[in-house]
Amino acid sequence: MSSLRELAQMLGLSITTVSRALDGYGDVAVATRERVLAAAETTGYRPNSAARRLRRGLTEIVTMVLPAEPGHFNEPLYIELLRSTGERLAQQGYDLTLIAALPGPDELKTYRRLIEGRRTDAIIVVRTRREDARLRYLTDIGFPFVAMGRSDFSEPYAYVDGDGEAAFHDAALRLAGLGHRRIGHLAAPSAFTFAHLRRSGFARAMRDSGLPGEIVEDSATEAGGYRAAGVMLAQAEPPSALLCATDSMALGAMRAVRERGLVAGRDIAIIGHDNIPAAAFSDPALATMELPIAATGRRLAEMALARIGGADPRDMTEINPVEFLPRASLGEARG
Amino acid sequence: MSSLRELAQMLGLSITTVSRALDGYGDVAVATRERVLAAAETTGYRPNSAARRLRRGLTEIVTMVLPAEPGHFNEPLYIELLRSTGERLAQQGYDLTLIAALPGPDELKTYRRLIEGRRTDAIIVVRTRREDARLRYLTDIGFPFVAMGRSDFSEPYAYVDGDGEAAFHDAALRLAGLGHRRIGHLAAPSAFTFAHLRRSGFARAMRDSGLPGEIVEDSATEAGGYRAAGVMLAQAEPPSALLCATDSMALGAMRAVRERGLVAGRDIAIIGHDNIPAAAFSDPALATMELPIAATGRRLAEMALARIGGADPRDMTEINPVEFLPRASLGEARG
DNA sequence: AACCTCTTCCAAAACGTTTCGGATGACATT
DNA sequence: AATGTCATCCGAAACGTTTTGGAAGAGGTT
Numbered sequence: 001m002s003s004l005r006e007l008a009q010m011l012g013l014s015i016t017t018v019s020r021a022l023d024g025y026g027d028v029a030v031a032t033r034e035r036v037l038a039a040a041e042t043t044g045y046r047p048n049s050a051a052r053r054l055r056r057g058l059t060e061i062v063t064m065v066l067p068a069e070p071g072h073f074n075e076p077l078y079i080e081l082l083r084s085t086g087e088r089l090a091q092q093g094y095d096l097t098l099i100a101a102l103p104g105p106d107e108l109k110t111y112r113r114l115i116e117g118r119r120t121d122a123i124i125v126v127r128t129r130r131e132d133a134r135l136r137y138l139t140d141i142g143f144p145f146v147a148m149g150r151s152d153f154s155e156p157y158a159y160v161d162g163d164g165e166a167a168f169h170d171a172a173l174r175l176a177g178l179g180h181r182r183i184g185h186l187a188a189p190s191a192f193t194f195a196h197l198r199r200s201g202f203a204r205a206m207r208d209s210g211l212p213g214e215i216v217e218d219s220a221t222e223a224g225g226y227r228a229a230g231v232m233l234a235q236a237e238p239p240s241a242l243l244c245a246t247d248s249m250a251l252g253a254m255r256a257v258r259e260r261g262l263v264a265g266r267d268i269a270i271i272g273h274d275n276i277p278a279a280a281f282s283d284p285a286l287a288t289m290e291l292p293i294a295a296t297g298r299r300l301a302e303m304a305l306a307r308i309g310g311a312d313p314r315d316m317t318e319i320n321p322v323e324f325l326p327r328a329s330l331g332e333a334r335g
Numbered sequence: 336m337s338s339l340r341e342l343a344q345m346l347g348l349s350i351t352t353v354s355r356a357l358d359g360y361g362d363v364a365v366a367t368r369e370r371v372l373a374a375a376e377t378t379g380y381r382p383n384s385a386a387r388r389l390r391r392g393l394t395e396i397v398t399m400v401l402p403a404e405p406g407h408f409n410e411p412l413y414i415e416l417l418r419s420t421g422e423r424l425a426q427q428g429y430d431l432t433l434i435a436a437l438p439g440p441d442e443l444k445t446y447r448r449l450i451e452g453r454r455t456d457a458i459i460v461v462r463t464r465r466e467d468a469r470l471r472y473l474t475d476i477g478f479p480f481v482a483m484g485r486s487d488f489s490e491p492y493a494y495v496d497g498d499g500e501a502a503f504h505d506a507a508l509r510l511a512g513l514g515h516r517r518i519g520h521l522a523a524p525s526a527f528t529f530a531h532l533r534r535s536g537f538a539r540a541m542r543d544s545g546l547p548g549e550i551v552e553d554s555a556t557e558a559g560g561y562r563a564a565g566v567m568l569a570q571a572e573p574p575s576a577l578l579c580a581t582d583s584m585a586l587g588a589m590r591a592v593r594e595r596g597l598v599a600g601r602d603i604a605i606i607g608h609d610n611i612p613a614a615a616f617s618d619p620a621l622a623t624m625e626l627p628i629a630a631t632g633r634r635l636a637e638m639a640l641a642r643i644g645g646a647d648p649r650d651m652t653e654i655n656p657v658e659f660l661p662r663a664s665l666g667e668a669r670g
Numbered sequence: 671a672a673c674c675t676c677t678t679c680c681a682a683a684a685c686g687t688t689t690c691g692g693a694t695g696a697c698a699t700t
Numbered sequence: 701a702a703t704g705t706c707a708t709c710c711g712a713a714a715c716g717t718t719t720t721g722g723a724a725g726a727g728g729t730t
Contacts, residue, residue, distance in 0.1 A: 003686060014710045019688065029708060046451040050394065051686035053385035054715050061432070068418055079413050083403055083435045090434060095454060097396070097432040099425060100418045116381040119430060222616045251616045258618055278613035281557045281586045283593055338716060349680045354718065364678060386716035389685050 007045055011036060022047075061095050062304045063120040065110065065134075067127045068100035077274060077293055078126070081148070084297025085124065092305055094121075103129075108137055115143055122304040124148065128159075128193050144307035146300050146316070150193050158303045158316035162291035164194055164273070167322035168201030168243065169208075171271050171289065174324070175241040176209040179334040180269060183213055184239035186228040186249050188220035195220070198245050198273070220245060225252025233260055240268055240334070247272035247279045247288055254282060254329070270329040273322075284328030291322045342380055346371060357382075396430050397639045398455040400445065400469075402462045403435035411611050412628055413461070416483070419632025420459065427640055429456075438464075443472055450478050457639040459483065463494075463528050479642035481635050481651070485528050493638045493651035497626035499529055499608070502657035503536030503578065504543075506606050506624065509659070510576040511544040514669040515604060518548055519574035521563040521584050523555035530555070533580050533608070555580060560587025568595055575603055575669070582607035582614045585621055589664070604666040608657075619663035626657045 008018045013032070021028045021036035028036075039045075053059050064085065066078065086096040097120065101110040111134060114120050121144065125134050128149035135153045138145040147159040168185075175183050185202040188195035199215060206213030216231045218224035225244055232239060233256060242257075244250035250272030257264050264270045265284040272279060275290035303316045343353045348367070356363045356371035363371075374380075388394050399420065401413065421431040432455065436445040446469060449455050456479065460469050463484035470488045473480040482494040503520075510518050520537040523530035534550060541548030551566045553559035560579055567574060568591060577592075579585035585607030592599050599605045600619040607614060610625035638651045 004688095005686075015687085016689080016710050016712095017708080020709090023688085027708070032708080044451060046448070046453070048389070048686050049452050049454050050385055050388035051715090052688075054383070054389050054685090054717085055687045055689085057715075059385065061430075066414075066418065068422070079401075079411075082417075082433055083401065086433055086435050087403070095396075095432045095434070097430045098417055098421055099430070100421055112379075113381070116379060117384050118381070119384050222612050226616070248612060251613055255616045255618070276613070277557050277583060278586055278611070278617075281561070281590045282613075283590070283618045340716075350717085351680050351682095351719080352678085355679090358718085362678070367678080383716050386685090387718075389687085389715090390717045390719085392685075 002045075003048070004045075007036075007039060007043065010043075011039055058308070059119060059121050060093060061097055061120045062089055062122045062124060062301070062308075063097045063099060063114060064124040064126065065099055065101050065114075068102045077276070080293045081126075081297045081300075084294040085301045086297075088298040088301035089305070092301075094301075094305070108133060111137060115141070121308045122146065124300055124304060129191050130193050130196055131191070144304065146303045146307060148296065148300055150197070152193070156312075156314045156317075158307055158313040160296050160299045160303070160318045160320070161194075162296075162322045163319045164197040164322065165201035165204070167273070167289050167324070168198040169205045170201075171324060172202045172205030172213075172243055173209060175243065175269060175271070176205065176211060177333075178241075178269065178331070180239075180241040181211060182237060182239040183211060183241045183243060184232045185213065185215045186225055186232070186242055186244040186253055187215050187217040188224075188245040188249065190217060192220075195245055202243055214239060218249070220249060222248050222252035222255075225249030226256050227252075229253035229256035233257070233262075242268065242270045244270065244272045247274040247276045247286060250286055250288070250329075251278065251282055254286070265329045265331045269331040275325060280327070282329070287327040287330035288325050289322045290325055291320055296320065337380075338383070339380075342371075342374060342378065345378075346374055393643070394454060394456050395428055396432055396455045397424055397457045397459060397636070397643075398432045398434060398449060399459040399461065400434055400436050400449075403437045412609060415628050416461075416632045416635075419629040420636045421632075423633045423636035424640070427636075429636075429640070443468060446472060450476070456643045457481065459635055459639060464526050465528050465531055466526070479639065481638045481642060483631065483635055485532070487528070491647075491649040493642055493648040495631050495634045495638065495653045495655070496529075497631075497657045498654045499532040499657065500536035500539070502608070502624050502659070503533040504540045505536075506659060507537045507540030507548075507578055508544060510578065510604060510606070511540065511546060512668075513576075513604065513666070515574075515576040516546060517572060517574040518546060518576045518578060519567045520548065520550045521560055521567070521577055521579040521588055522550050522552040523559075523580040523584065524552060527555075530580055537578055549574060553584070555584060557583050557587035557590075560584030561591050562587075564588035564591035568592070568597075577603065577605045579605065579607045582609040582611045582621060582623055585623070585664075586613065586617055589617060589621070600664045600666045605664040610660060615662070617664070622662040622665035623660050624657045625660060627655055631655065 004015050004018055008015045018036050021033040089096050101107050123145040126148045128147050128151045130152045132151045135151050135157055139155050150159055150161050187199045190196045216228040218228040242253050244253055250270055254264050257268055262268050272286050272288040275288045279286040279288050339350050339353055343350045353371050356368040424431050436442050458480040461483045463482050463486045465487040467486040470486050474490050485494055485496050522534045525531045551563040553563040577588050579588055585605055589599050592603055597603050607621050607623040610623045614621040614623050
């Protein structure tokens with residue numbers, strides 16, 4: 001039933017033996033182990049997690065801390081990430097808890113409460129920033145953590161990231177190859193590493209191809225993309241291609257383009273990043289890039305478990321390639 | 336420091352007194368309480384959650400079980416729901432854990448593991464279905480739960496829902512009022528209660544206004560909306576208005592409309608539901624409906640806590656009004 | 671002085687698990 | 701017959717908290 005004691009009593013064995021039988025120690029006779037396992041099965045015995053956590057000093061919980069900014073939060077990406085991470089953790093008997101923490105002066109308080117209250121064994125940090133006090137803090141106190149995304153942080157830490165630099169470099173060169181001579185980049189706030197990397201890749205491609213390359217930065221939302229594209233298109237010689245940091249920005253940019261009577265994919269090329277569901281159904285369909293989000297979630301889970309086990313974060317860095325998805329908004333090669 | 340024992344030793348008090356001082360019992364002298372609180376503050380004492388959970392028999396965890404179907408999962412709604420629910424629970428010292436469970440024969444296994452392992456104090460069930468074995472199971476074993484969305488379930492249970500029936504009734508009447516005589520409804524799978532209610536509201540409006548009203552059902556995704564709209568528009572006399580169960584479907588429908596050379600908002604009116612971020616930036620902007628998702632999350636949290644406290648679910652039912660957001664895709668009144 | 675009331679404190683048990691350090695026999699070895 | 705080895709098993713401690721059921725003393729009342 002509910003406790004090891006009851007199970008032991010029922011079997012005429014000691015608590016110790018039952019416990020060790022269930023945990024598969026070599027310490028117990030095969031016949032006994034089977035008897036115990038059978039009894040556990042029929043009575044539906046489940047170890048009390050609070051008790052085992054107390055005794056083992058582990059919570060069997062990994063926590064993902066999500067940035068709570070309303071605008072930046074509602075990206076479909078995260079839900080898929082949560083799903084894949086949670087599933088992988090569950091395979092190991094771990095639970096995934098979720099907390100929201102607003103970036104700002106009180107951000108670390110949330111982490112402290114979590115850690116000092118021993119409410120979690122490891123933390124998954126998402127939406128990393130170039131200067132990220134969270135990585136500093138977690139490293140200093142030696143608490144196991146894994147980051148989704150990189151940071152300008154000198155000490156070794158575990159992370160999984162997409163190769164946004166290469167992806168945006170390649171995408172920009174692709175646009176140049178199609179004949180575009182004025183290419184604009186709608187950048188996300190460069191405090192975020194992902195935004196910085198994508199911008200760097202774009203800038204490198206512009207240097208490589210000897211094109212000017214303009215950049216306008218705004219928030220990584222539809223509204224931000226709309227504003228940034230507005231600025232971009234108000235110029236005397238507006239760009240003929242817009243490389244956008246995210247699909248959300250690209251969808252916003254599309255509206256700005258339409259309002260000026262231009263047709264995306266014909267008058268102006270547009271590329272996004274993330275492959276959100278709406279991207280395939282915009283008008284025209286949005287060319288975009290996709291990173292393997294489910295695999296990323298699984299790797300984050302595995303790394304978190306490894307860090308809990310004491311593994312060295314030095315060996316736990318992974319940068320995944322990003323897949324380019326050409327769609328109508330990319331347009332054709334131009335004369 | 337880390338334990339009550341150390342704190343007590345340091346203060347020359349018993350563990351009991353320190354514990355009771357921290358919990359605010361009237362049992363301890365004011366001076367002592369303040370001394371204890373001060374010491375707890377400076378040493379940064381945090382109670383060990385596993386120990387308190389074991390002793391109190393509560394996990395201080397609420398679990399949200401998300402449907403893991405890839406297509407249905409990535410709705411931005413859920414992330415906002417998670418955020419608001421989690422924040423409200425955190426105010427009460429509760430954590431929110433998340434697990435994914437595929438609907439199907441093994442779905443209840445996930446619930447059983449959760450409950451029998453005492454890994455959670457309450458469950459939040461989302462995306463309810465008309466016939467929902469989960470509600471039956473949870474009610475039968477008397478486990479505290481709260482549903483987001485209703486179900487055809489005879490016994491009392493706690494839920495928060497939007498009034499999709501009224502919303503779709505009103506939206507359909509609004510279309511009729513604009514002069515539309517052939518109105519189509521792109522329905523989501525009617526096994527889901529939300530889909531059934533929206534469809535019922537639509538059907539009632541058709542009866543009220545004496546219009547035929549056609550319905551095509553498909554999955555609640557962009558692809559589903561695209562297919563359903565294709566069927567709808569292939570008819571001899573296609574509808575002049577499409578009321579879609581979700582924004583995702585509506586965005587898919589828009590593509591089908593475009594491909595037939597029609598212009599949404601001029602040749603055909605389109606309405607969605609959810610107000611996903613992309614809806615305001617589609618071409619034309621998508622008229623939609625919005626339910627107060629953050630408030631819903633908070634209420635779910637509060638109800639879950641109340642259920643844990645033993646409150647009767649009978650009094651815990653809440654149906655919120657849905658706000659209509661007219662946008663360009665609604666079009667003008669027609670001669 | 672005896673009794674009662676109140677305030678303030680505390681010892682010890684309990685929650686259910688894991689694990690340390692043996693105990694008990696059976697059997698083989700010397 | 702003493703010793704050693706091996707396979708099984710178990711008692712008891714420990715994890716850190718909450719809570720029960722008082723104890724000790726101060727002060728008031730009769």
